[in-house]
Amino acid sequence: MSDARSEAPMLSVEDLSVVFRTDKERVHALDGVNFDIREGETVGLVGESGSGKSVTARSILGLINDPGRIESGAIRFRGRDLTDVGWTDARGDIAIVFQDPSGSLNPVYTVGNQIREALKIHRGLTGRAAREEAIRLLESVGIPDAPGRVNAYPNEFSGGMRQRAVIATALACDPDLLVCDEPTTALDVTIQAQILDLLDDLQRESGLSILFITHDMGVVSTVADRVNVMYAGEIVERAPADRLFSDPAHPYTRGLLASIPSVGARGDRLLTIDGEVPTPNEAPTACRFAPRCPKAFEACDHVHPKHVDQGGGQSAACLLFEEEHTTPVTPETGRPGVADTHSAAETDGGTE
Numbered sequence: 001m002s003d004a005r006s007e008a009p010m011l012s013v014e015d016l017s018v019v020f021r022t023d024k025e026r027v028h029a030l031d032g033v034n035f036d037i038r039e040g041e042t043v044g045l046v047g048e049s050g051s052g053k054s055v056t057a058r059s060i061l062g063l064i065n066d067p068g069r070i071e072s073g074a075i076r077f078r079g080r081d082l083t084d085v086g087w088t089d090a091r092g093d094i095a096i097v098f099q100d101p102s103g104s105l106n107p108v109y110t111v112g113n114q115i116r117e118a119l120k121i122h123r124g125l126t127g128r129a130a131r132e133e134a135i136r137l138l139e140s141v142g143i144p145d146a147p148g149r150v151n152a153y154p155n156e157f158s159g160g161m162r163q164r165a166v167i168a169t170a171l172a173c174d175p176d177l178l179v180c181d182e183p184t185t186a187l188d189v190t191i192q193a194q195i196l197d198l199l200d201d202l203q204r205e206s207g208l209s210i211l212f213i214t215h216d217m218g219v220v221s222t223v224a225d226r227v228n229v230m231y232a233g234e235i236v237e238r239a240p241a242d243r244l245f246s247d248p249a250h251p252y253t254r255g256l257l258a259s260i261p262s263v264g265a266r267g268d269r270l271l272t273i274d275g276e277v278p279t280p281n282e283a284p285t286a287c288r289f290a291p292r293c294p295k296a297f298e299a300c301d302h303v304h305p306k307h308v309d310q311g312g313g314q315s316a317a318c319l320l321f322e323e324e325h326t327t328p329v330t331p332e333t334g335r336p337g338v339a340d341t342h343s344a345a346e347t348d349g350g351t352e
């Protein structure tokens, strides 16, 4: 977790909506996503599989391809909207580490070759200078005997070493922002801890900003300064990490935290959230979480929740916190539509 942070956002994702079009339908993968990342900060993006985390990561990198497209919103990196000016100038400033290190490395090229390729493209290094920098990068991510292993192929590395090599390749771009998309999910817990320590060390040394994407609340609690909780293509809660874990507001966040297995709870049934994340091509409900929410009340079926400030940098998009329910949806789309006000007093809901 970072200590040195400025208040100015390095990256601002503003009202981002991403749609995938097929012959038959338009599938909304992201719907009005907002969050930001400041200099030297680690921001977590958590949620179950299918919540839109990876589409968010790919959007930031400019990797949404046909039939998908960014339909609206902005991705401002150092003040410039990349959806407007394009990603070319920012390519070396933002790097990504994917979940599966085996899929990220080309098996027919040596690890050193792949790092040198990134050094050539992004920093213009070739020959001996590139080889020496590749070795330095491998050393910086904790690869033992880096001068000897720089000529090894990915299959000669263990899973943890492959993920370190992927991180070294990402660092070869000399990025300011590292997007880590489930970087430890494919690793066992001891290697996972080593990779988390490595990212923490790299951030302290270089002042990197990190977007850390995971479905694992335990992992995000150890790495993030602030956390955004995502559900069905929307951010439903955002808060400083310590506050999110000590005082979660949104019923979905509470469900996720209650689902974390506890070593001391032997013999007890593991709590889960009933149901599943809706697929993007399902007709959205007014509150996306309503079909699974233990706190749902009448208005949740026809009013789209807005973010409500909870103080201390925390906000939650839930009608339990709205006094007047004024963001109804049109039944056909499940998205905000024609005004129809419902008072909280007319419902039997209430804040816990």
Ligand code: SF4
Pocket: 250, 251, 252, 287, 288, 289, 290, 291, 293, 294, 295, 296, 297, 300, 305, 317, 318, 319, 320
């Ligand atoms: S708006 Fe209603 S259904 Fe949605 S999370 Fe809040 S209480 Fe649950």
